[in-house]
Amino acid sequence: MATRNNGLIALLAGAAVGLGLGILFAPDKGSKTREKIKDGFDDLKDEVKTKFNSMEGEAKEKFSKSKDELKDTIDELLSKSSHKAEDAITYLEEKLAELKKQNAKLQK
Secondary structure, eight states: OHHHHHHHHHHHHHHHHHHHHHHHTOOSOHHHHHHHHHHHHHHHHHHHHHHHHHHHHHHHHHHHHHHHHHHHHHHHHHHHHHHHHHHHHHHHHHHHHHHHHHHHHHHO
């Protein structure tokens, strides 16, 4: 994520430097230069918006995958726990049956 932020910062810095150099060396009238600046900012705004939307989409996709993986892990854990609980219940029922037999012998 830091690499993407660095890329965005580099993109903005490059655009600002390019815009500044363009203004310094512009042979056009002020009105044309202002129009070029406006167009440059519009292009930059569109680029940043596209980059942001792309990053947003990637983040949503990763979150969705993580959410699905977490759900699968919980389902698997619950399934295993259910099997373990069933094993424990079976074991306890067997021990209870043995104790009932022993108790029946003692009551005779």
